[in-house]
Amino acid sequence: MSTQQASIYTGIYPIAPTPFLENGDLDLDGMRRVLDCMIDQGVDGICILANYSEQFLLTDAERDLLTDLCLDHVAGRVPVIVTTSHFSTRIASERAAKAKKAGAAMLMLMPPYHGTGLRADENGMVEHFAAVAKASNLPIMVQDAPLSGVTLSVSFLVRLAKEVPLVQYFKIETAQAAAKLRGLIAAGGASILGPFDGEESITLMADLDAGATGTMCSALLPDLIRPVVIDYLAGRRSEAASQYARILPLINYENRQCGLRATKAMMAEGGVIKHETVRHPLEPLHPQTRAGLLELAREVNPLVLHWGK
Amino acid sequence: MSTQQASIYTGIYPIAPTPFLENGDLDLDGMRRVLDCMIDQGVDGICILANYSEQFLLTDAERDLLTDLCLDHVAGRVPVIVTTSHFSTRIASERAAKAKKAGAAMLMLMPPYHGTGLRADENGMVEHFAAVAKASNLPIMVQDAPLSGVTLSVSFLVRLAKEVPLVQYFKIETAQAAAKLRGLIAAGGASILGPFDGEESITLMADLDAGATGTMCSALLPDLIRPVVIDYLAGRRSEAASQYARILPLINYENRQCGLRATKAMMAEGGVIKHETVRHPLEPLHPQTRAGLLELAREVNPLVLHWGK
Numbered sequence: 326m327s328t329q330q331a332s333i334y335t336g337i338y339p340i341a342p343t344p345f346l347e348n349g350d351l352d353l354d355g356m357r358r359v360l361d362c363m364i365d366q367g368v369d370g371i372c373i374l375a376n377y378s379e380q381f382l383l384t385d386a387e388r389d390l391l392t393d394l395c396l397d398h399v400a401g402r403v404p405v406i407v408t409t410s411h412f413s414t415r416i417a418s419e420r421a422a423k424a425k426k427a428g429a430a431m432l433m434l435m436p437p438y439h440g441t442g443l444r445a446d447e448n449g450m451v452e453h454f455a456a457v458a459k460a461s462n463l464p465i466m467v468q469d470a471p472l473s474g475v476t477l478s479v480s481f482l483v484r485l486a487k488e489v490p491l492v493q494y495f496k497i498e499t500a501q502a503a504a505k506l507r508g509l510i511a512a513g514g515a516s517i518l519g520p521f522d523g524e525e526s527i528t529l530m531a532d533l534d535a536g537a538t539g540t541m542c543s544a545l546l547p548d549l550i551r552p553v554v555i556d557y558l559a560g561r562r563s564e565a566a567s568q569y570a571r572i573l574p575l576i577n578y579e580n581r582q583c584g585l586r587a588t589k590a591m592m593a594e595g596g597v598i599k600h601e602t603v604r605h606p607l608e609p610l611h612p613q614t615r616a617g618l619l620e621l622a623r624e625v626n627p628l629v630l631h632w633g634k
Numbered sequence: 635m636s637t638q639q640a641s642i643y644t645g646i647y648p649i650a651p652t653p654f655l656e657n658g659d660l661d662l663d664g665m666r667r668v669l670d671c672m673i674d675q676g677v678d679g680i681c682i683l684a685n686y687s688e689q690f691l692l693t694d695a696e697r698d699l700l701t702d703l704c705l706d707h708v709a710g711r712v713p714v715i716v717t718t719s720h721f722s723t724r725i726a727s728e729r730a731a732k733a734k735k736a737g738a739a740m741l742m743l744m745p746p747y748h749g750t751g752l753r754a755d756e757n758g759m760v761e762h763f764a765a766v767a768k769a770s771n772l773p774i775m776v777q778d779a780p781l782s783g784v785t786l787s788v789s790f791l792v793r794l795a796k797e798v799p800l801v802q803y804f805k806i807e808t809a810q811a812a813a814k815l816r817g818l819i820a821a822g823g824a825s826i827l828g829p830f831d832g833e834e835s836i837t838l839m840a841d842l843d844a845g846a847t848g849t850m851c852s853a854l855l856p857d858l859i860r861p862v863v864i865d866y867l868a869g870r871r872s873e874a875a876s877q878y879a880r881i882l883p884l885i886n887y888e889n890r891q892c893g894l895r896a897t898k899a900m901m902a903e904g905g906v907i908k909h910e911t912v913r914h915p916l917e918p919l920h921p922q923t924r925a926g927l928l929e930l931a932r933e934v935n936p937l938v939l940h941w942g943k
Binding site for chain 2: 349381382383384385386412413414415416419437438439440441442443445449450452453456471472473474604605606608
């Protein structure tokens with residue numbers, strides 16, 4: 326039983342941002358520093374090429390390069406989750422096979438979507454996940470995010486877990502995530518190995534109350550979010566709640582005012598990376614928004630603010 | 635004046651499907667045959683890598699390969715429009731530069747979008763088109779399609795045409811396209827060099843009445859759609875209308891029952907390509923749907939049905 330439990334991921338698995346130089350080229354040295362900083366933040370694992378990694382602004386070649394570079398550089402220090410989402414089942418599977426070869430511990434995958442109109446039906450989605458599982462033989466985290474425009478019902482998620490046994494983790498970041506997590510755990514039982522939340526951990530306490538065993542936040546303040554999860558899972562709910570209340574103003578500001586730019590700005594502020602560049606058509610943070618973020622970050626002083634100094 | 639008019643594209647610029655082998659690999663020989671068939675259909679130009687080319691199911695490397703192969707193979711016989719849409723301005727611009735180098739006559743571009751949530755504001759869209767224009771120095775056709783989830787107002791399209799002079803063609807395939815074309819022509823005047831419609835030419839007569847000077851349909855029956863446009867533009871409206879009425883059942887069936895699979899199925903039927911494979915999660919035509927399509931196609935007998943026999 327201990328062997329089996331050792332393979333269950335719980336805790337905090339933040340998303341690594343993808344740093345760019347001022348001209349928009351990949352900053353490969355910055356990427357390595359991001360990973361080192363995250364490991365120093367005490368993360369239980371790292372997710373790469375996710376939405377907060379600006380995956381929708383990268384070429385295929387850049388994805389391949391980053392997959393290899395990140396897995397090489399992390400070198401087993403923590404497990405790495407590689408996002409391989411693509412509308413094409415074939416391409417998502419090719420990405421999955423490459424991630425496996427590079428040493429990924431897990432994949433993260435959205436259901437297929439493109440624009441507002443192109444989706445798959447439920448059978449098509451099961452086939453999509455099954456093909457990716459077959460191509461990689463890796464555990465898969467389903468990303469249930471509003472960006473996809475796909476509604477994944479609890480009954481469908483349970484069906485997916487049962488028909489594709491490698492689909493074991495569920496990152497729920499839709500509205501009222503806690504209610505969905507609670508429903509999923511009740512309906513799916515042992516097939517729901519890892520009920521997670523996401524979205525910068527903006528609903529973490531409610532999600533932990535609902536049974537979440539992990540969270541995928543940004544790399545802005547994982548050193549301060551992790552104790553919340555650890556305390557909660559160890560039965561210290563009130564300590565968890567008071568720590569969460571202390572950091573919530575920063576998380577709220579990230580979630581509602583900044584998005585993925587918050588981590589980049591604070592990593593630049595703290596010397597982790599040289600530039601907080603995002604790729605167009607994303608826009609830089611307004612200076613006033615950045616100042617508001619920095620003010621709240623200084624109040625709780627996450628590691629990113631001084632890691633590189 | 636004749637020199638200037640020679641550079642204005644009017645008529646019919648259908649989309650080339652991307653043929654696949656049964657295993658889903660690109661069918662490069664089939665791709666060449668598709669292009670040859672389309673030229674024999676009498677098209678005024680060909681658009682590649684569009685939505686009906688399954689662009690959302692191709693890797694970057696496949697796009698590059700197809701761009702070079704198609705331009706090489708067409709070899710100036712007709713102008714080729716290359717679609718270079720991507721959410722990233724940088725990547726759309728890189729694709730545009732490659733298309734220019736390969737010999738494209740024009741680019742087609744949607745505004746930036748990803749999933750349901752990621753869009754650019756109007757300034758960001760102008761910057762996006764301006765960057766692509768700068769990278770290629772080619773005329774650009776704006777694709778105004780529901781799939782993007784972006785609402786492009788008439789006033790914004792006119793602003794775009796005026797601020798980015800290479801934005802000259804406007805493929806309007808939103809609901810009530812005719813009204814939008816009419817408004818665009820009235821508001822934009824000489825800056826609207828090519829008001830086109832799209833969507834399988836399902837609204838062609840109304841769009842011609844509104845002032846459209848070209849259409850971007852599929853490659854299913856351009857040999858039968860082109861006379862409609864030619865007659866209309868030459869002042870023979872009633873001949874155009876009666877020819878259009880004759881082919882409308884097939885166009886309607888394509889538009890509402892089959893989508894991009896119609897051209898592939900009929901090209902396979904007529905020996906243009908060997909396989910009508912689409913990439914998952916797209917699904918093959920149901921046999922009954924395919925039979926219904928074939929029945930209507932035989933009634934009007936487009937070139938695809940016998941080109942390869």
